[in-house]
Amino acid sequence: MRLTLRVWRQAGPDAPGRMARYEVTDVSPDMSFLEVLDTLNEELTLRGEEPVAFDHDCREGICGACGVVVNGQAHGPERTTACQLHMRHFADGDTIDVEPWRAAAFPVVKDLMVDRSALDRIVASGGYVTAPTGSAPEAHAMPVPKEDAERAFENAACIGCGACVAACPNGSAMLFTAAKAEHLGALPQGRVEGDRRVLAMVETMDDEGFGGCTNTGACATACPKGIPLPSIAAMNRGFLAAARRAR
Amino acid sequence: MAPATRTDTRPSTVTLIWRTTVGKKAVMAVTGVAMLLYLVVHMLGNLKIFFGPEDFNGYAHWLRTLGEPFLRYEWFLWFARAGLLASVVLHGLAAYQLTRLDRAARPVAYVHRDARRDYATRTMRWGGVILALFVVWHILDLTTGTVNPRGEAGNPYGNVVATFSTWYGNTIYCVAMLAVGLHVRHGLLSAGRTLGAVGRRSQHAVRVASETLALTLTAGFLAVPLAVMTGVVN
Ligand code: HEM
Numbered sequence: 001m002r003l004t005l006r007v008w009r010q011a012g013p014d015a016p017g018r019m020a021r022y023e024v025t026d027v028s029p030d031m032s033f034l035e036v037l038d039t040l041n042e043e044l045t046l047r048g049e050e051p052v053a054f055d056h057d058c059r060e061g062i063c064g065a066c067g068v069v070v071n072g073q074a075h076g077p078e079r080t081t082a083c084q085l086h087m088r089h090f091a092d093g094d095t096i097d098v099e100p101w102r103a104a105a106f107p108v109v110k111d112l113m114v115d116r117s118a119l120d121r122i123v124a125s126g127g128y129v130t131a132p133t134g135s136a137p138e139a140h141a142m143p144v145p146k147e148d149a150e151r152a153f154e155n156a157a158c159i160g161c162g163a164c165v166a167a168c169p170n171g172s173a174m175l176f177t178a179a180k181a182e183h184l185g186a187l188p189q190g191r192v193e194g195d196r197r198v199l200a201m202v203e204t205m206d207d208e209g210f211g212g213c214t215n216t217g218a219c220a221t222a223c224p225k226g227i228p229l230p231s232i233a234a235m236n237r238g239f240l241a242a243a244r245r246a247r
Numbered sequence: 248m249a250p251a252t253r254t255d256t257r258p259s260t261v262t263l264i265w266r267t268t269v270g271k272k273a274v275m276a277v278t279g280v281a282m283l284l285y286l287v288v289h290m291l292g293n294l295k296i297f298f299g300p301e302d303f304n305g306y307a308h309w310l311r312t313l314g315e316p317f318l319r320y321e322w323f324l325w326f327a328r329a330g331l332l333a334s335v336v337l338h339g340l341a342a343y344q345l346t347r348l349d350r351a352a353r354p355v356a357y358v359h360r361d362a363r364r365d366y367a368t369r370t371m372r373w374g375g376v377i378l379a380l381f382v383v384w385h386i387l388d389l390t391t392g393t394v395n396p397r398g399e400a401g402n403p404y405g406n407v408v409a410t411f412s413t414w415y416g417n418t419i420y421c422v423a424m425l426a427v428g429l430h431v432r433h434g435l436l437s438a439g440r441t442l443g444a445v446g447r448r449s450q451h452a453v454r455v456a457s458e459t460l461a462l463t464l465t466a467g468f469l470a471v472p473l474a475v476m477t478g479v480v481n
């Protein structure tokens with residue numbers, strides 16, 4: 001396959017950026033999207049040009065590092081991560097736009113790389129969970145209803161990629177924050193700190209400059225891990241209950 | 248370094264609600280649903296026009312004497328108006344402030360646009376502005392009679408017929424009712440989610456309810472100008 005890539009190039013956080021056009025030949029349909037960027041970078045290096053900076057780590061869809069917006073969609077047309085997006089979903093001769101996540105809370109570091117540490121600060125503000133550490137706890141010491149365990153597990157699947165923020169028309173981090181809050185809030189271990197956690201996480205989310213939720217569902221459509229939209233409603237319920245109990 | 252746990256003292260409920268995006272959205276949801284309940288009653292009341300001038304004007308008069316002798320003349324109406332005014336102001340103010348935050352959260356737009364993504368959000372915002380302008384015109388037209396072609400106090404039937412006998416009255420009204428339909432269609436389900444009342448199991452039912460209500464309200468409100476235009480009501 002032969003592709004035309006239009007890639008966002010920006011030398012540094014404060015430098016101006018622009019879309020640059022590149023031709024990439026010899027693309028195999030079995031390649032991942034990141035491998036196409038690798039191929040482009042090899043060529044750029046050989047030509048003595050600066051390679052395109054992009055984040056990546058595991059390349060197996062579990063670390064959440066590899067966020068790029070492909071043709072206006074976070075992680076591209078398939079519901080997966082960019083590293084697991086295969087070129088068979090594109091046609092020979094296609095022109096593909098590649099842009100960084102766009103959000104005030106995610107400043108561009110370079111080219112396609114953005115700083116997502118705002119997400120870490122949301123999690124950190126949630127504080128600790130009362131759970132014994134050290135040796136593994138006895139499995140039957142604290143029974144958890146199956147439905148709760150599954151809800152916690154479903155939300156724990158969030159890999160912090162930020163695709164929800166990138167896809168949201170308001171640059172909102174509600175799906176991410178809800179996944180974290182619900183993951184811990186669904187379990188008895190996390191329930192003690194539940195009120196304080198959800199209030200602090202929502203406040204931090206706002207302070208970091210993410211937008212609000214308009215319930216469009218663009219986040220859940222883009223989420224590679226299938227974090228469900230109802231998690232947001234559940235967090236809203238938790239937040240409003242905690243706010244009522246606050247003095 | 249281990250991150251510090253937030254241990255600062257918690258602000259009051261009101262501060263938490265008005266200061267956070269989640270809380271402010273809840274204010275929009277509550278005021279939105281209050282206005283929605285009002286719209287249902289208003290739409291049903293409007294349909295009395297099909298029973299003729301005595302029925303319709305009598306109903307309008309009854310609204311003023313409602314609650315007597317416990318309340319005095321027009322007290323009920325003024326309580327309702329105060330509630331609606333508070334709702335529309337809070338709703339509009341929260342919408343404005345949240346929209347500003349939302350726009351600031353995406354300072355650089357994507358080069359490759361995906362228009363489907365923010366269709367609902369855009370129609371809610373522009374539809375809301377249309378509704379706000381409509382409410383002003385509607386009050387000046389049929390409540391105070393200031394801009395009504397007839398403007399006869401105590402004869403709402405005649406004033407309604409007068410409005411819908413003008414091209415601009417029909418145009419403004421029909422556009423606004425379509426905006427109401429679109430607003431309610433997204434709004435009711437959205438409010439359910441904002442308040443955390445709609446979960447995994449109920450979301451399908453609430454979506455169907457939102458669409459049904461939107462359609463019913465739009466059809467019910469449009470019935471009146473259509474009836475005047477076709478001469479069924481005159
Ligand atoms: C003053 C004029 C109005 C403005 C500026 C306005 C604007 C908005 C905006 C921007 C939203 C948020 C949209 C979103 O979440 O995607 C919204 C939501 C809503 N509006 Fe309005 N609106 C107005 C009037 C009304 C009226 C008359 C009703 C009654 C039918 C109404 C009912 C609702 C409901 C139920 C919601 C959902 C709240 C939520 O998402 O939690 N609005 N409005």
Ligand code: SF4
Nearest residue numbers: 158159161162164223
């Ligand atoms: S909720 Fe989904 S899209 Fe958002 S950060 Fe987590 S895994 Fe990524």
Ligand code: FES
Nearest residue numbers: 059063064066083
């Ligand atoms: S590189 Fe780890 S998820 Fe894509």
